[in-house]
Amino acid sequence: MLSPASPPSQEDWNRIDARVARTDEDRWLSSRYAPRHERRALVALYALNVELARVRLAVSEPTLGAIRFQWWREALEEIEAGSPVRKHDVVQALAACVQQGAYSVKALMRLVDGHETAFEADDRALEPEATLMALAACQFASTHGWGKHIQTLAPAYAATRRGDSRAYGPIMPRVPSAIRPALAHARLRGLYSQGKVPGRLTRRWVVLRAMMTGRV
Numbered sequence: 409m410l411s412p413a414s415p416p417s418q419e420d421w422n423r424i425d426a427r428v429a430r431t432d433e434d435r436w437l438s439s440r441y442a443p444r445h446e447r448r449a450l451v452a453l454y455a456l457n458v459e460l461a462r463v464r465l466a467v468s469e470p471t472l473g474a475i476r477f478q479w480w481r482e483a484l485e486e487i488e489a490g491s492p493v494r495k496h497d498v499v500q501a502l503a504a505c506v507q508q509g510a511y512s513v514k515a516l517m518r519l520v521d522g523h524e525t526a527f528e529a530d531d532r533a534l535e536p537e538a539t540l541m542a543l544a545a546c547q548f549a550s551t552h553g554w555g556k557h558i559q560t561l562a563p564a565y566a567a568t569r570r571g572d573s574r575a576y577g578p579i580m581p582r583v584p585s586a587i588r589p590a591l592a593h594a595r596l597r598g599l600y601s602q603g604k605v606p607g608r609l610t611r612r613w614v615v616l617r618a619m620m621t622g623r624v
Contacts, residue, residue, distance in 0.1 A: 415504045428454045434593035437615040442589035446547045449510040452501040460523035477524040488513040538562035544590035568600035576601045582622035592618035
């Protein structure tokens, strides 16, 4: 049984959207090309990813990290069980998305588990970039034929974004138009591989080109 929580208000969504824009501009820019319903689902997903990724910035002790990841795990379990939803805007947004069938709790748990594994190993290369990208793509098409490509593309994009790699990575076929709002930001790896930190206008242009051409 899913939680009967009231949906977040427009103010709540605006606040979450602004947070993602500030902390994860790449993905936020891609999400601008999604219809309203799917855009909200993407923003909720990316907001969760931001919360999980920042654990490594907030704490270094393994025990403290475990406590924070368990908090999110329990919050998701409560959504699935129909328990009262925690008074946290991202939890409430995720509850609304789960109610609407955008995500399963099991799928979101994989994101939590992946970030915890990376935190425990102190290895950002283990962060669940492919899981995140796959969940985003599924908002637009449950069957899109790009599952294997995402597994290749996601870590390459993440490595260049972190500055861990200067390799552009694999040459990909054109992304199907339906799922481009979930993947267009990966085209920025071209600039990251050159050691460049693109400005806002450049980011917007690169993502727009990816949306138009499907080249990532």
